[in-house]
Amino acid sequence: MIAEELEIPGVYLFKPKKFGDERGFFSETFNAQTLGDYLGPLNFVQDNHAYSKDKGVMRGLHFQAPPFDQGKLVRVTRGSVLDVIVDIRTGSPTYGQHLSVELSAENWAQLWVPPGFAHAYCTLEDHTEFVYKVTNFYSPDHDGGIAYDDHELGIEWPMPFDQMTVSDKDKKHPKLSELISPFTYEV
Numbered sequence: 001m002i003a004e005e006l007e008i009p010g011v012y013l014f015k016p017k018k019f020g021d022e023r024g025f026f027s028e029t030f031n032a033q034t035l036g037d038y039l040g041p042l043n044f045v046q047d048n049h050a051y052s053k054d055k056g057v058m059r060g061l062h063f064q065a066p067p068f069d070q071g072k073l074v075r076v077t078r079g080s081v082l083d084v085i086v087d088i089r090t091g092s093p094t095y096g097q098h099l100s101v102e103l104s105a106e107n108w109a110q111l112w113v114p115p116g117f118a119h120a121y122c123t124l125e126d127h128t129e130f131v132y133k134v135t136n137f138y139s140p141d142h143d144g145g146i147a148y149d150d151h152e153l154g155i156e157w158p159m160p161f162d163q164m165t166v167s168d169k170d171k172k173h174p175k176l177s178e179l180i181s182p183f184t185y186e187v
């Protein structure tokens, strides 16, 4: 596995090995020991799988507030996405900064999204499947979001907003500047 810490400390990109042969391939997509070397002990409690029919499906930017805050280990098993995270931890040296990474079935990359980050992705292909592990259970009462089209975030999305498919819920999130963040930066 290749591991790389990205521009925001604590955010990692992992590339598990893929062993190809005439039958196809084998890959360890999660190994608590290997990942634990970078992330410490992990307690994933839920696996999620989302299918998006079309290119341009936008989901996010989402987070769950404490005590249901989630770390997410996200990857793509079919198609591709532009994955984006935003640091929303009050007091963080990188507060408001975002980071984008392409995840695809082809590059087999996984992004570790720590708690305290808002997360979104936009599909780059039709029939994209997005698979992820989370460290806390889903709690609709703790669901939160910020606007994916908040220009102050400076995110370069891969297509114009009018070409995206967005849920009604995701059209109503506040801008980051309007959010009272439930997260504080832990030193």
Ligand SMILES: Cc1cn([C@H]2C[C@H](O)[C@@H](COP(=O)(O)OP(=O)(O)O[C@H]3O[C@@H](C)C(=O)[C@@H](O)[C@H]3O)O2)c(=O)[nH]c1=O
Pocket: 048, 050, 059, 060, 061, 062, 063, 119, 120, 121, 137, 138, 167, 169
């Ligand atoms: C996220 C989630 C949703 N649901 C239900 C609620 C709803 O009826 C339906 C669809 O939910 P959503 O519209 O929130 O799904 P979606 O927009 O795919 O939400 C996801 O977006 C990405 C960007 C993330 O980071 C995830 O943590 C999650 O928030 O699935 C669960 O039952 N469990 C879950 O863990």
